[in-house]
Amino acid sequence: xxxxxxxxxxxxxxxxxxxxxxxxxxxxxxxxxxxxxxxxxxxxxxxxxxxxxxxxxxxxxxxxxxxxxxxxxxxxxxxxxxxxxxxxxxxxxxxxxxxxxxxxxxxxxxxxxxxxxxxxxxxxxxxxxxxxxxxxxxxxxxxxxxxxxxxxxxxxxx
Amino acid sequence: xxxxxxxxxxxxxxxxxxxxxxxxxxxxxxxxxxxxxxxxxxxxxxxxxxxxxxxxxxxxxxxxxxxxxxxxxxxxxxxxxxxxxxxxxxxxxxxxxxxxxxxxxxxx
Numbered sequence: 001x002x003x004x005x006x007x008x009x010x011x012x013x014x015x016x017x018x019x020x021x022x023x024x025x026x027x028x029x030x031x032x033x034x035x036x037x038x039x040x041x042x043x044x045x046x047x048x049x050x051x052x053x054x055x056x057x058x059x060x061x062x063x064x065x066x067x068x069x070x071x072x073x074x075x076x077x078x079x080x081x082x083x084x085x086x087x088x089x090x091x092x093x094x095x096x097x098x099x100x101x102x103x104x105x106x107x108x109x110x111x112x113x114x115x116x117x118x119x120x121x122x123x124x125x126x127x128x129x130x131x132x133x134x135x136x137x138x139x140x141x142x143x144x145x146x147x148x149x150x151x152x153x154x155x156x157x158x
Numbered sequence: 159x160x161x162x163x164x165x166x167x168x169x170x171x172x173x174x175x176x177x178x179x180x181x182x183x184x185x186x187x188x189x190x191x192x193x194x195x196x197x198x199x200x201x202x203x204x205x206x207x208x209x210x211x212x213x214x215x216x217x218x219x220x221x222x223x224x225x226x227x228x229x230x231x232x233x234x235x236x237x238x239x240x241x242x243x244x245x246x247x248x249x250x251x252x253x254x255x256x257x258x259x260x261x262x263x264x265x266x
Binding site for chain 1: 185214221231236
């Protein structure tokens, strides 16, 4: 495996269990997973989160369009979640999947959440989307967990 | 020191901003690689990186015997939301109100 393309860290005043829930529970993801695109009305993550299962990143709209898919590689609640990450058209072609690891670590009274994104070299567009998207999503996640308020989807700004 | 103060303090130094630019150009570099580009002593670069790490602007990952340094833009995004987006939003709001008022005048 090559060195990670991106490593993002955020500290959140919450518990590891709540961070875990925010990553895997569909109804919780929809409250904060809003990217920088002004038309983004939020996304949800859907899977049974068993190793080897498929997961989907769907738009939070009635059609539920699938924007990303992948495979669950490792599930160790509430510490570590590893997924592969791809466009739906590349679902079957694992050579084009990148890999995302969420490490959740309690440090005193705060949780250190590390998101590591690897193997993105094959896809420049994805790489650019990712580098815009993660800081926004992590910042939204922190706000949501620390204030308990869902983010307003329709006014999601850049 | 509050976390946000650490971020502003870290960004106040031109060498530290240059280190962030280097990492933006190429993420995941070793101390040795960063020193080669900076024209500074290894000790000085180490100290700057420690300040950046304390501010959570740089995170490190162990890769075998190497320690790789990554730019972590999450605190920068928080500054953007807190100090830039808010004011930008107000300015756009003022412009919208002005437009509305001028259009209102036309109607009279």
